[in-house]
Amino acid sequence: MPWHVHLYNVLNSINSVILIIIGIPFMLQFIYMFLFWLPKKKFPKSEKKGRIAVIIPAHNEGEVISDTVKLLFAKQKYPRELFDVYVVAHNCTDDTATLAEQAGAKVLVFNDPDPRRGRAAYALNHGMQQMLATGIPYDFVLHIDADNHLNDEFFSLMNDAFQAGCQIARPYESALNMTQNKFTKACGLYYTFDSRFSSRVRERLHIDAHVNGSGAMYSYEIIKRVGGYDCTAMADDTEFCFKRMLQGYRCHFVEDAIVYEDLPSTFKDTFSRNRRIAAGNLRLLGRYTPALLWNSIKQFRFSFIEQLLTYMFNIICVILCTWIPFFYIFDVAYLWANGLYTNASASAVGLNAPGLYSQLTLVGLILLVLFIVAGIGQGMLLVLLDYRKLGATKRRQLIDGALLFPAFTVVYCLTMALGAFLPPKWNKVKRNKVATVAGTDVAQGDEPPALLTTDETANN
Numbered sequence: 001m002p003w004h005v006h007l008y009n010v011l012n013s014i015n016s017v018i019l020i021i022i023g024i025p026f027m028l029q030f031i032y033m034f035l036f037w038l039p040k041k042k043f044p045k046s047e048k049k050g051r052i053a054v055i056i057p058a059h060n061e062g063e064v065i066s067d068t069v070k071l072l073f074a075k076q077k078y079p080r081e082l083f084d085v086y087v088v089a090h091n092c093t094d095d096t097a098t099l100a101e102q103a104g105a106k107v108l109v110f111n112d113p114d115p116r117r118g119r120a121a122y123a124l125n126h127g128m129q130q131m132l133a134t135g136i137p138y139d140f141v142l143h144i145d146a147d148n149h150l151n152d153e154f155f156s157l158m159n160d161a162f163q164a165g166c167q168i169a170r171p172y173e174s175a176l177n178m179t180q181n182k183f184t185k186a187c188g189l190y191y192t193f194d195s196r197f198s199s200r201v202r203e204r205l206h207i208d209a210h211v212n213g214s215g216a217m218y219s220y221e222i223i224k225r226v227g228g229y230d231c232t233a234m235a236d237d238t239e240f241c242f243k244r245m246l247q248g249y250r251c252h253f254v255e256d257a258i259v260y261e262d263l264p265s266t267f268k269d270t271f272s273r274n275r276r277i278a279a280g281n282l283r284l285l286g287r288y289t290p291a292l293l294w295n296s297i298k299q300f301r302f303s304f305i306e307q308l309l310t311y312m313f314n315i316i317c318v319i320l321c322t323w324i325p326f327f328y329i330f331d332v333a334y335l336w337a338n339g340l341y342t343n344a345s346a347s348a349v350g351l352n353a354p355g356l357y358s359q360l361t362l363v364g365l366i367l368l369v370l371f372i373v374a375g376i377g378q379g380m381l382l383v384l385l386d387y388r389k390l391g392a393t394k395r396r397q398l399i400d401g402a403l404l405f406p407a408f409t410v411v412y413c414l415t416m417a418l419g420a421f422l423p424p425k426w427n428k429v430k431r432n433k434v435a436t437v438a439g440t441d442v443a444q445g446d447e448p449p450a451l452l453t454t455d456e457t458a459n460n
Helices: 003-034 064-073 098-102 120-134 154-163 182-203 220-226 236-246 269-300 301-310 313-321 322-338 343-348 357-387 395-403 406-421
Strands: 052-059 083-088 107-112 142-144 168-176 216-217 252-260 426-435 449-459
Touching: 003 182, 003 301, 003 313, 003 322, 052 064, 052 098, 052 120, 052 154, 064 083, 064 216, 064 220, 064 301, 083 098, 083 120, 083 313, 083 395, 107 120, 120 142, 120 220, 120 236, 120 322, 142 154, 142 220, 142 301, 154 216, 154 252, 168 182, 182 216, 182 252, 182 301, 182 395, 182 406, 216 236, 216 406, 236 252, 236 269, 236 301, 269 313, 313 322, 313 406, 322 357, 343 449, 357 406, 395 406
Parallel strands: 052 083, 052 142, 083 107, 168 252
Antiparallel strands: 142 216, 168 216, 426 449
């Protein structure tokens, strides 16, 4: 048997193993999507109201911080005397501190010249340590970003979850600028998948939620136990979730509590964001995989395996942009060059693979299924089920985003793969300023936020 036949068989065997590795996390996402019919978890309404500390790390956020703080005081349907808003003005050279204080926040100025401590994690730790020093008996902390808006019942819903026993929880993540353009529509639908499908199913099946974004709730007991915010990784929110799970805490999802975030509106902004996410998540996987695997046995919790399978998508993005195109270009070229068009001709020379026609048919069918079911189908289902939570008044406003869903998936995969090979970099990106109150409960049918596109930039 010629050496090149042996080489082909070896490469084909390696590719088969890689496809299995890729297929397991994808199957998990398919399961989440097909279980969309599961009812959402509702925590019982509590008459007991906990005391809340809201913490907002802010670096040169003068353009948005005032509106964010004012909306918390004006729109939250929660006793005003039971929550405080802390803004940590981190190495600010603008009027962030002054504007936040004028809006009613307690401002904590944190200046640290060390460039290695320029991330929000250090501001969060400083802020939480200062909160602990006040001696105020808070019940839980809410971490939001400087440009986030919350629906009116956010505090009450998180309080219901806390009073029901939840010590760590995440909200539903939606977008301030969902309908800004076709790119943000596709982007928003992609990011919303984890809230509407994955997180709901996790909560219903008692699998831990991924508490890895804005609007996270942490019990004050946890903050006191760890002495503040004990994470400094690039993906510090994910690290905080991992650490608490390893300590035995369960992470929950409060679906009706909605945080509205500013989505990337261009390829450049998406690349900037994913460059940091990929670098941070890959480092966390390398650091925490052994502990998560061991504790899946020690604590007998599938949640650790599920977290690893989901975060494996960072590695899968790299594989999809490197090995997969390399192998199939080689595969097609090899079969064509040797005239191996049929299964019989391929088998006759000793190949452990089908001929060119069958190979192309199989790959085409797989791509078609992924394009229609995991792409357009998933996007359309999100539009059908949650268009109001996504900032639209009519489903047809988001149809073009659903049609572009597969294209954005490719963009996401490519930018994550590039981010894995490049050092993380914090760039200024375009911010989309919200002109009206995004904190209204759009899930109940209120008008979504109107947008004013600006040329102003802010740290993302």
